[in-house]
Amino acid sequence: MKLLTLVGAFTLALAASASAQTLTIATVNNGDMVRMQGLSSAFTEETGIELNWVVLEENTLRQNVTTDIATNGGQYDVMTIGTYEAPIWAKQGWLAPLDALTADASYDVDDILPAIRSGLSLDGKLYAAPFYGESSFIMYRKDLMEKAGLTMPEAPTWEFIGEAARAMTDRTADINGICLRGKAGWGENMAFLTAMSNSFGARWFDENWKPQFNTPEWKNTLDTYLSLMADAGPAGASSNGFNENLTLFQQGKCGMWIDATVAASFVTNPTDSTVADKVGFALAPDNGLGKRGNWLWAWSLAIPASSQNAEAAEKFIDWATNKDYLATVAAAEGWANVPPGTRTSLYENADYQAAAPFAKMTLDSINSADPAKPTVKPVPYVGVQFVAIPEFAGMGTNVGQLFSAALAGQMSADDALAQAQDAVTRDMTRAGYIK
Amino acid sequence: MARNVSVQTKIGFTIAAWAIALLLFSPILWVVLTAFKTEAEAIANTPTFLPQNFTLENFGAVQDRSDYFKHAFNSIVVSVGSTLLGLLIGIPAAWAMAFAPTKRTKDVLMWMLSTKMMPAVGVLIPIYLIFRDLRLLDTLQGLTIIMTLINLPIIIWMLYTYFKEIPIDILEAARMDGAELYNEIVHVLIPMALPGIASTLLLNVILAWNEAFWTITLTSGRAGTLTAFISSFSSPQGLFLAKLSAASLLAIAPILLMGWFSQKQLVRGLTFGAVK
Numbered sequence: 001m002k003l004l005t006l007v008g009a010f011t012l013a014l015a016a017s018a019s020a021q022t023l024t025i026a027t028v029n030n031g032d033m034v035r036m037q038g039l040s041s042a043f044t045e046e047t048g049i050e051l052n053w054v055v056l057e058e059n060t061l062r063q064n065v066t067t068d069i070a071t072n073g074g075q076y077d078v079m080t081i082g083t084y085e086a087p088i089w090a091k092q093g094w095l096a097p098l099d100a101l102t103a104d105a106s107y108d109v110d111d112i113l114p115a116i117r118s119g120l121s122l123d124g125k126l127y128a129a130p131f132y133g134e135s136s137f138i139m140y141r142k143d144l145m146e147k148a149g150l151t152m153p154e155a156p157t158w159e160f161i162g163e164a165a166r167a168m169t170d171r172t173a174d175i176n177g178i179c180l181r182g183k184a185g186w187g188e189n190m191a192f193l194t195a196m197s198n199s200f201g202a203r204w205f206d207e208n209w210k211p212q213f214n215t216p217e218w219k220n221t222l223d224t225y226l227s228l229m230a231d232a233g234p235a236g237a238s239s240n241g242f243n244e245n246l247t248l249f250q251q252g253k254c255g256m257w258i259d260a261t262v263a264a265s266f267v268t269n270p271t272d273s274t275v276a277d278k279v280g281f282a283l284a285p286d287n288g289l290g291k292r293g294n295w296l297w298a299w300s301l302a303i304p305a306s307s308q309n310a311e312a313a314e315k316f317i318d319w320a321t322n323k324d325y326l327a328t329v330a331a332a333e334g335w336a337n338v339p340p341g342t343r344t345s346l347y348e349n350a351d352y353q354a355a356a357p358f359a360k361m362t363l364d365s366i367n368s369a370d371p372a373k374p375t376v377k378p379v380p381y382v383g384v385q386f387v388a389i390p391e392f393a394g395m396g397t398n399v400g401q402l403f404s405a406a407l408a409g410q411m412s413a414d415d416a417l418a419q420a421q422d423a424v425t426r427d428m429t430r431a432g433y434i435k
Numbered sequence: 436m437a438r439n440v441s442v443q444t445k446i447g448f449t450i451a452a453w454a455i456a457l458l459l460f461s462p463i464l465w466v467v468l469t470a471f472k473t474e475a476e477a478i479a480n481t482p483t484f485l486p487q488n489f490t491l492e493n494f495g496a497v498q499d500r501s502d503y504f505k506h507a508f509n510s511i512v513v514s515v516g517s518t519l520l521g522l523l524i525g526i527p528a529a530w531a532m533a534f535a536p537t538k539r540t541k542d543v544l545m546w547m548l549s550t551k552m553m554p555a556v557g558v559l560i561p562i563y564l565i566f567r568d569l570r571l572l573d574t575l576q577g578l579t580i581i582m583t584l585i586n587l588p589i590i591i592w593m594l595y596t597y598f599k600e601i602p603i604d605i606l607e608a609a610r611m612d613g614a615e616l617y618n619e620i621v622h623v624l625i626p627m628a629l630p631g632i633a634s635t636l637l638l639n640v641i642l643a644w645n646e647a648f649w650t651i652t653l654t655s656g657r658a659g660t661l662t663a664f665i666s667s668f669s670s671p672q673g674l675f676l677a678k679l680s681a682a683s684l685l686a687i688a689p690i691l692l693m694g695w696f697s698q699k700q701l702v703r704g705l706t707f708g709a710v711k
Contacts, residue, residue: 028670030671052655054663057670064652067559067563071564073572074572075572243674247478248480260672
């Protein structure tokens, strides 16, 4: 009987009592998000709305919120999603449009950077509000560049990058001319390679959704990447992602690194980086075809259509993404820690420009990416370093594994491209895009 | 009679046992060491073994950002609650199979075990929908129920194995003396099978404590257990290894201590009846 009582006590205990209105917010463990969590008590004081934070690793978050939103589960009131999910989920009717927010003059929706806004909209309606935006650019060691007798232009070509990477490489001193992503995944090496391929005139699909991996443009992209990495890349690059390259760069092992603009504040932070005062920035390279090899991403806040607290949720999104929030962060932690890449007004702010030496380059990189017209030739999809269709995550990861294997020397570039073409053709036929 | 074993063989086996134990323990040791390093040291290209700049700041940062005690409390409720509930169902079931078998008993046992053969994610959507409709999402009750269901086959299998070792004659003697079924199980069977029941209990508490898939998927904050707590410290952009290690160390500490203290009981239970 004792056992029974115990079990009863445990199972019946602790039903959550919710007297005040509570919003459940799902987010990722990135610096800017953690800061928002820290500052959010001001929002609760102001509105009386309690916040329940769910912080998860990016892939776990994606799995959790997708399960919840697809089943109409209603566990979350505000979700942190990216530019990949926003248009797809909006199309499915899973997200509530942010109409009240866009109509509110004090929110000033026109202040949001146009490239970011277009990536989060469907048919002209905004479905997610950007919390911070990023593109990618070149971070390079000014001292090593000088030693190699070269000067980095503000907008270099791939040819220059190849020359500089090889000149900066010093295997005896363990310095690699260039560090690039090699770890397989649609958000890992394929984010970099898809963006790079745009500047080579390549595209994932033609206007009829036919895969394009058998074109000379893709071959040129992959050959350039592989030979660059063979001549000037670090050992074991096929398992390097953002964090691995960040470490290499911070420890002075890379001459150049092309990756997310958000990395700028890490590599220039003297507590973690041994090269903090030697870093220069430049736009991602191009080939003179009118497109640069940089991507566009924005971690954004959206309201699932299943939320019972949509009105309060919109209030929170307003608080977290309006101009006043940027000022709040600046007052508490300085302008260098303000979430970047969402509003034009931030880049016109003299204090911010002084605190963030990479501000202009970040803005130029974001502005030069166009999710609606990402490639040289026309495409039927939206997205710079991804294709905004639900099938892309799986296909992107498959192709990423093939390209990563090519980088590791397990197969040739031609084999990797041929297998990618076959695999993607099969998936697209099965999904009904190719009749 | 004991077999004659040469000193060399003994030394050889001792070294092998230590080597295997250290190998198994090395990831945990690494977590413990990393928890006291700075972020920069934790991810250094030439790894250091002992922390060069010993620091406790990771633990402070972890507690600042997240509520350890809330998650630990949820873990205790779910792991202990689901195990007790499982024993409540498992003991009568194992009794029936061990002492009143039919010709289909073996098939039933196999069928129960077969539920463990499917990857959990295969039933994610149906379970999620059921939980949504019964309003069990993000509740401790819901988690306790799902954890009970997941571990029930193991509980029944373990208990069945222990019960089989107990001579049925003793139970029959109790019946002759007029014991009812309840008294037979509670006052005769359970005391005799106590080591087995204890090790079943301990093992299932550990299994439920470490379960990560359902505890992360079915919760959103309120009912989150320590596995969700650990998961929140991984980051795709930025340094997090030292903080993640500190969070992991905090999460495994209680269960590690429990395992340490109940080691004897656990080993005795797991080898119970192995040699008659």
